Amino acid sequence: MELPPKVKNMLLLDSEGKRVAVKYYSDDWPTNSSKEAFEKAVFTKTQKTSARAEVEVTALENNIIVYKFAQDLHFFVTGGEEENELILDSVLQGLFDAVTLLLRGNVDKREALDNLDLIFLCFDEIIDNGIVLETDATVIAGKVGIDSTDPNAPLSEQTISQALATAREHLTRSLLK
């Protein structure tokens, strides 16, 4: 029996439902085409909703999916039918905030593709084979955003608060636009 909370997949799609980065941790979708079909179903089901201010949630094929959109990026986290929505929510929030930090507030497809290595690392730091590894965005971003020259630097408080400040600044600017 699988008692620890399990995440079945994390999806980052663009505004047309195409993959930016995805990661599956479950055997529910064994082939690439079944994965694509699932992504299409999720995308179609959610595209008309507005999940910009708050994380939204829906049920699809015995799965619970929480999602959030930012600009032309759609973030999804899927769990089983019996899963605690709020745990999935904390994973999604961790993913979203960490990506926001890593992209310095410019959460859009172009920036994401330019920094795809960071996105992949970010996925890797949040979930390990379905098990929640970390949900605190600053810690995740800290572990990912490693300065190549100084291996121990990123974990220091300063870099993170700096990053947060930049992110906040970017956010305000985009709001004022």
Added chain:
Amino acid sequence: MAQPLVKKDDDHDDELEYSPFMGIEKGAVLQEARVFNDAQVDPRRCSQVITKLLYLLNQGESFTKVEATEVFFSVTKLFQSKDTGLRRMVYLIIKELSPSSDEVIIVTSSLMKDMNSKIDMYRANAIRVLCRIIDGTLLTQIERYLKQAIVDKNPVVSSAALVSGLHLLKTNPEIVKRWSNEVQEGIQSRSALVQFHALALLHQIRQNDRLAVSKLVGSLTRGSVRSPLAQCLLIRYTSQVIRDMANHGQSGERPFYEFLESCLRHKAEMVILEAARAITELDGVTSRELTPAITVLQLFLSSPRPVLRFAAVRTLNKVAMTHPMAVTNCNIDMESLISDQNRSIATLAITTLLKTGNESSVERLMKQITNFMSDIADEFKIVVVEAIRSLCVKFPLKYRSLMTFLSNILREEGGFEYKRAIVDSIVTIIRDIPDAKESGLLHLCEFIEDCEFTYLSTQILHFLGIEGPNTSDPSKYIRYIYNRVHLENATVRAAAVSTLAKFGFMVESLKPRITVLLKRCIYDSDDEVRDRATLFLSVLGGDGTVDNDRETKDFLFGSLEVPLVNLETSLKNYVSYPFFSFLVLISFLGHQLSYILILQEPSEEAFDVNSVSKEVKSQPLAEKKAQGKKPTGLGAPPAAPASGFDGYERLLSSIPEFAAFGKLFKSSAPVELTEAETEYAVNVVKHIFDSHVVFQYNCTNTIPEQLLERVNVIVDASEAEDFNEVTSKALNSLPYDTPAQAFVVFEKPAGVPAVGKFSNTLTFVVKEVDPSTGEAEDDGVEDEYQLEDLEVVAGDYMVKVGVSNFRNAWEGMDEEDERVDEYGLGQRDSLGEAVNAVIDLLGMQTCEGTETIPSNARSHTCLLSGVYIGNVKVLVRAQFGMDSSKDIAMKLTVRAEDVSVAEAIHEIVASG
């Protein structure tokens, strides 16, 4: 740009099209990957190439074995670089490439070096990578380091080791189990996530040791687990322990309930939700236990966060299925959710309200739903329609507004599944509520006037043919049906012709007019339609003698006597017979089958449908279990296995010996005569006829190595004086896992509700079966198997028949024939238990939803109706009351068409 045309179209969103990976191609990237082999590693460049490889894999591209191996080998060279960013990417790509075990050797030493590095990030990631790719033998080599890592002072390293342990436990449990002590230390960690991972692993290690788990939970529920995730986990383990304890008969106060309740006050919402859910899912949860959980969920309902609202309404929806009364307090909050932006939440809120609503709120609710229906997707609408169907069965008096609602949505746009759900619901309502029949049929008629789904049209036409002729004015349906003959495709036209014929036959006054209509159909362009019209014309033109009538009726309405599968096999055998060549025409008329054989050469022996076996081929166990699904409104397929009243009736009438018993009055639910998981599983169905009782023993052989032959049930009826054994029908052979039936028939005084007790013994011949070939040995051994006793009780003579309006029916009965008495039912755990016991004892249908009892109720009135043997209608009003010591008293008022039956009901209760 190769495609200028496309380019032009995309001009306006030029920026969107930008991608660093545009035009990326596998071959080229694999070429680029050669840069890994350069003597002087360029970390930046290499990182970029790895990202490209990862991108390709992520987009669903796959590498061949050779390509993957090549990439893997060159990637391993990058371990020489000291660049941390690059190292991270190397870890990632190794995990993605999932190298084979002989390749793994190449990286183990590098990874083991990283595992002992001073840099925390290296240690943590190297552990995760290594544990993902190694096998058992290598694991023993690095076990020492892993144990060390679990207690590492850096929480990231420790978590990495613990999570890896969780994965490894599946493949190498014996090794991971040795880490218990280190993992135990992890639970005391100050880091929230280490605590969480350690708890998960420790529980997984001990999961098969019930006592250890219980101890673990016991100690942790008292202590303070800091992390919300760990707390959620602990709640899950706690509910598991509670379940196990209940299974093992440790009764008394529910243990750990207090802990669950205290979690409702936790500061993290995820913990509150987890605890509330755990409480609502407790076995036999009482309303007192439920209340605090419902209260917190109610607060969530008005949260600004959709996830919280969704979680709460989803949980309450489930609670409403078992404890509708407990959820009613939330109805006001729930109603405001009907207009929720999130349609999943709105649908859940509506279906919850439909479950908890009372009779008076139905109309208001329907109004709200009508507004809501126009802007949700079909899948949500189906959920709502299904909820409305069950609501209608619960409150038959409200059928009018519900039927209006259904007919309105039937007229609106919608896909096939949605329309089918509506049609099914209307059909169910027509069947359950006689008053709703006429209006329901007219709604269906209107629907087929403009129905794009052939399947639905034919099903409705078939249904009209059965129900329509029995209405007050059958002629009004004719127009709708005949219109189909003009306007539809051949399939629908053929169905319409059959339906017309049914009206013509059933309603004498319509016969001449139907004949005229059918005559027009013989010029139809489709031959099936013409054939049917011709066939029915000749049937309708018969001389009208009684005998002929009966045959015609069987022909039009009778179900197919033989299972379709058997018929198909017989026909196949017949046509493959080498001396003849045939043309076989088969046409299906609803459930009815007619067959015409045109023999091209004179045959000595024409195909005889009577030669087809009527024995229903039994189904494998698995399939049988899957049948617990909800019944659909429209007729079940004719070849359905023999279960349910219709099925039994068909099964019994297919056995010649039983044909003379007359009409089947009632079939009981199967009664198990063996414990679960015994060698032979036997249950019995009691079929009551006017002067006979047939016991149908459903036997299953659960031993693959055995074949049973000559299976018979020996019944000792010495404790059932009124019964005399007439005949029995043994089973010739009972192979493994294929249920089959044996029958024993008793005679009893006609029309008398005789009761008695029967003891049963299964006798048979056992033959060993060779499991490899599946062949049985020739010699068998006689053996017998004691089954449990079986009783025929008074309730077996009562058929559940509902009434749509209990009050009217009650007042329609003569008050003179009323019999009242009071009974003490002794101490019971709850009122519901007593009510159910009485319902079961009498075997009657509960009316107007009076079978649901609020869990804390102290008094209740239950309305029952049924038909007693001899077709005597019986109504019962049972009033229950419970005093402080849980003693229950019942006042039973019975009205029946026959006073003696009313007295008989009292006798049943007095002796039960």
